[in-house]
Amino acid sequence: xxxxxxxxxxxxxxxxxxxxxxxxxxxxxxxxxxxxxxxxxxxxxxxxxxxxxxxxxxxxxxxxxxxxxxxxxxxxxxxxxxxxxxxxxxxxxxxxxxxxxxxxxxxxxxxxxxxxxxxxxxxxxxxxxxxxxxxxxxxxxxxxxxxxxxxxxxxxxxxxxxxxxxxxxxxxxxxxxxxxxxxxxxxxxxxxxxxxxxxxxxxxxxxxxxxxxxxxxxxxxxxxxxxxxxxxxxxxxxxxxxxxxxxxxxxxxxxxxxxxxxxxxxxxxxxxxxxxxxxxxxxxxxxxxxxxxxxxxxxxxxxxxxxxxxxxxxxxxxxxxxxxxxxxxxxxxxxxxxxxxxxxxxxxxxxxxxxxxxxxxxxxxxxxxxxxxxxxx
Numbered sequence: 001x002x003x004x005x006x007x008x009x010x011x012x013x014x015x016x017x018x019x020x021x022x023x024x025x026x027x028x029x030x031x032x033x034x035x036x037x038x039x040x041x042x043x044x045x046x047x048x049x050x051x052x053x054x055x056x057x058x059x060x061x062x063x064x065x066x067x068x069x070x071x072x073x074x075x076x077x078x079x080x081x082x083x084x085x086x087x088x089x090x091x092x093x094x095x096x097x098x099x100x101x102x103x104x105x106x107x108x109x110x111x112x113x114x115x116x117x118x119x120x121x122x123x124x125x126x127x128x129x130x131x132x133x134x135x136x137x138x139x140x141x142x143x144x145x146x147x148x149x150x151x152x153x154x155x156x157x158x159x160x161x162x163x164x165x166x167x168x169x170x171x172x173x174x175x176x177x178x179x180x181x182x183x184x185x186x187x188x189x190x191x192x193x194x195x196x197x198x199x200x201x202x203x204x205x206x207x208x209x210x211x212x213x214x215x216x217x218x219x220x221x222x223x224x225x226x227x228x229x230x231x232x233x234x235x236x237x238x239x240x241x242x243x244x245x246x247x248x249x250x251x252x253x254x255x256x257x258x259x260x261x262x263x264x265x266x267x268x269x270x271x272x273x274x275x276x277x278x279x280x281x282x283x284x285x286x287x288x289x290x291x292x293x294x295x296x297x298x299x300x301x302x303x304x305x306x307x308x309x310x311x312x313x314x315x316x317x318x319x320x321x322x323x324x325x326x327x328x329x330x331x332x333x334x335x336x337x338x339x340x341x342x343x344x345x346x347x348x349x350x351x352x353x354x355x356x357x358x359x360x361x362x363x364x365x366x367x368x369x370x371x372x373x374x375x376x377x
Contacts, residue, residue: 004375005036006093007085007116009101011066012045018123018172018290019097020049022148025173026095026121028056029368038089040064040082056175068100075104082108086116093375095119095146099135106138117375122147122156123172123290146170146374148290149311168374171315172290173367177267178299179359182275190272194260200233201278201341206270206293209240209261214283216242216249217330221281223253224334229341232258237273239264274300279340279347282306285328291315295362301355303347305336317357320350 008027012020027037041049043063053061064081067074082105085091094109094116096102102120109115120142145167147153153167196202203225207213215236222234236246236259243261250259265273274280280302282294287310295315297304306312307327316324323340325332340347360366 002376003035004030004092004372005038005089006030006095006375007082007089007091008037008039009064009082009094009096009105010039010041010045010049011098011101012042012048018148018292019121020045020052021292022121022123022172022290023095023097024049024053024056024058025364025367026170026371027053027058029173029364030371031057032364033368033372035372036060036089038062038085038091040085042066066100070103070107075107078104079107083112086112091116093117093119095121097121097123102138102142103134106141109141117143119144119146119375121145122152124152142166144168144374146371148172149314151311151314170367170370170374171361172292172295173364174295174299174358174362175267176364177271178296179355179363180271182272182300186272187275190269191276194235194262194273196233196260196276197231200231201229202233202235202276203279203281203337203341204235204237204273204277205281205283206237206274206296207284208238209236209242209246211242212284212286213240214285214328215246217283217328217333218281219246219249219253219255219259220330221333221337222255222258224330225337225341226255226258228338232341234259235273235277236261237265237270238262271300274302277302278344279337280304281333281337282312283327283333284309287311295358298351298354299358299362301348301351303340303351304354305333305340315362317354319353323350 008023010023027039031037038060039053039058040062050061065074065077069075094105096105109118122145139161145156145162147169150169153169156162156167157164205218209215225232250256280297290311294306304323306324308324309327325336
């Protein structure tokens with residue numbers, strides 16, 4: 001296998017989005033395959049990007065000038081900086097994940113000989129490459145489009161952004177922490193800290209508390225589940241702008257004794273919290289990219305109920321299709337959660353099957369091998 005030098009150009013800087021997640025994990029995966037990786041990031045994103053990149057073992061991190069305007073001095077300076085990196089470091093592959101960085105990289109590659117491969121990573125059906133007159137030429141000059149799921153790949157081809165020969169799929173990877181066993185002692189410690197009564201089962205939801213995640217629907221479900229399964233506690237793991245409304249709804253339904261809102265938690269605390277869940281729920285009303293929370297449930301072997309949105313069908317493991325429900329279907333959600341609580345053995349078996357599938361296909365090692373093969377094909 002030839003050793004490559006791969007340059008990743010990022011422009012995300014506000015939140016740990018699917019684009020940031022996939023770019024950094026792609027870089028880390030390639031580094032673990034013995035390739036050299038360089039990450040160019042916006043200076044505004046330093047506090048977000050650098051700590052996560054360093055934790056993944058990425059060492060060559062470089063800020064660059066950034067501008068959204070193709071006619072600005074900053075845009076030309078950004079292209080010149082990227083071009084210098086490509087020339088000085090003998091870069092073989094340049095991967096971008098957003099429209100602006102796509103344009104900057106394309107400008108940097110003009111007149112370079114030999115010309116590195118230009119790859120556009122696609123992690124969302126909402127942010128597919130555009131088809132304006134400017135982007136049509138850009139898309140034609142792009143050597144490969146690598147998608148995080150088959151649904152995104154199919155959309156690219158259907159919309160004629162690229163022909164099928166240039167479109168590939170590389171499944172995302174999760175941090176290794178999610179594939180490690182959590183000790184029973186850690187789980188018990190967290191149960192006590194969160195005030196979960198002994199012998200009570202736990203149903204949880206993970207994510208930002210915002211309308212798109214439908215945490216209100218989770219509270220409504222909890223009221224219905226409690227009427228049939230009184231020994232169940234409910235966890236909301238995360239924080240967000242809708243937290244005050246969720247707390248008010250919990251009080252209105254007289255469920256204060258059954259609910260715990262953990263707020264934002266770090267990785268060290270998240271793993272045992274997931275480990276204590278008997279059932280986890282993923283029910284956004286829409287999703288255009290990878291379902292990171294759901295993948296984390298599955299990697300931990302947590303029995304889960306998921307709405308049929310985004311790339312869920314792309315990722316679900318064989319034998320777990322019955323856990324997928326129609327989006328925004330309150331009756332189906334309640335029914336599935338109650339069934340899983342009533343059949344803990346069957347639910348746990350499904351969770352373990354998903355965990356095995358994840359450990360085979362959604363690791364940094366699997367992603368590194370796939371990308372290495374795609375970059376060199």
